[in-house]
Amino acid sequence: MLTSDNAFSTALALILSMDSALISIVMLSLQVSLMAVVIASLLALPLGAALALWRFPGRNAVIIVLNALMGLPPVVAGLCVYLLLSRAGPLGSWGLLFTPTAMVIAQVILVLPIIAALTRQQIETLHGEYAEQLQSLGLTRPRMIPTLLWDARFGLLTVILAGFGRASAEVGAVMIVGGNIDGVTRVMTTSIVLETSKGNLPMALGLGIILLILVTMINAIAHMIGETAKKRLG
């Protein structure tokens, strides 16, 4: 197996070469996915918490739709953003199609339901425990949200990581709205698709291995931050 076209040796060679094209692909992948997760978190954490605290007609329907959207196929999300941003689409004048911004938008749509739905669950449980005490302190529901989000932070870190996993792994959405343009919108997953279709399997696998290593490293860092904080605060 240890021939020169072996996937592992290719991956190793790729990493060691510090190829500038590869580095820009890796950086763009991380940039797009991290940006999407940050934006989605800023929207979805308060949204999920609000959904946990308020009772309104149609709430169950909203929860079901949100849960269902966790399984939204990336190509469908990509297609919707494509239709919105294409020249003939409602937002066509913005000229965003085939830019990293379009890729971020598509990934936000993919990640937001995951973070919102899981946040709703966590906050609902925590609120069950805290409700009377916070009410006794005179907090209104909007004022409870920051407290609950902060106290659920360890669980929510995992929720955000799940969102990041979704963003970094998907290829359908970024392929459609990004277009896999070399040097502009090419990311790890779209390169893997391209190399596979070219028949360059060791290269495709090598890129896959690098992607896995990166995702593992980010998860390891987040895990260590969570564990140290947990040990300190119980």
Place this chain on the structure above:
Amino acid sequence: MNASQPPPVATLAFDGAAFTHRGHTLLKPTTLRLSGCQRTLIMGPNGAGKSLLMRLAHGLLPPTSGAVGWQGTAPTQAMVFQRPVLLRRSALDNLTYVLAINKTLRPALNRTAGHSISRKAQAMQALDKFGLAHLAQRPARVLSGGEQQRLALARAWLLNPQVLFLDEPTSALDPAAIKAVEDAVLEFHRRGTRIVMSTHDLHQARRLADDVVFLHNGHLLEHTLAKQFFSAPASREASAFIRGELVW
């Protein structure tokens, strides 16, 4: 008694207040007046409706019929629960949290020297008062049961309430921790806080009560001065309860 007498606390009025949940009447229509600045003990066996009465009084729950309200300006209140609910933060941060909350919610009532003493210093004073200073940086939720309840009392202390509700605060504690909680209750009272506390512990009620509210099966059976309640209870259930018989 302190020279600077606090202003008299408004009267809490239950007017035919009742509470029904899923067809079960947990508190029958109740009329009750709690006035003055004494220590009222709510007594009765488990399931009598003590906790429910406290929650209605504190405003955590609205009655399903009748009314509960304060005659006059509603006083500042705090509540200490049977199982203390502490935030997932250090003991110190649990206290600075309520100071921050209290400052924004009730700026006019912040008569403590919030400007000259920092929140952290105020919180440390409270921790020290309740014998928790050495645990300031410890996560609140790894403290022992007694320490957690003392932290909950320290938190209430910082709120400087005119009325303090305590819902069976000692039911899960050992004698030393119970003593600490009872001392704290007396300390609150000395500072001019009206005490409303529920318990099913007769000895504790004898030690603390000025007056007693006795509940049984959601019925308010008695509200009398403690002396009278313990020497000559009016209801058959109360006298059985005092003799230590099973009344449920």
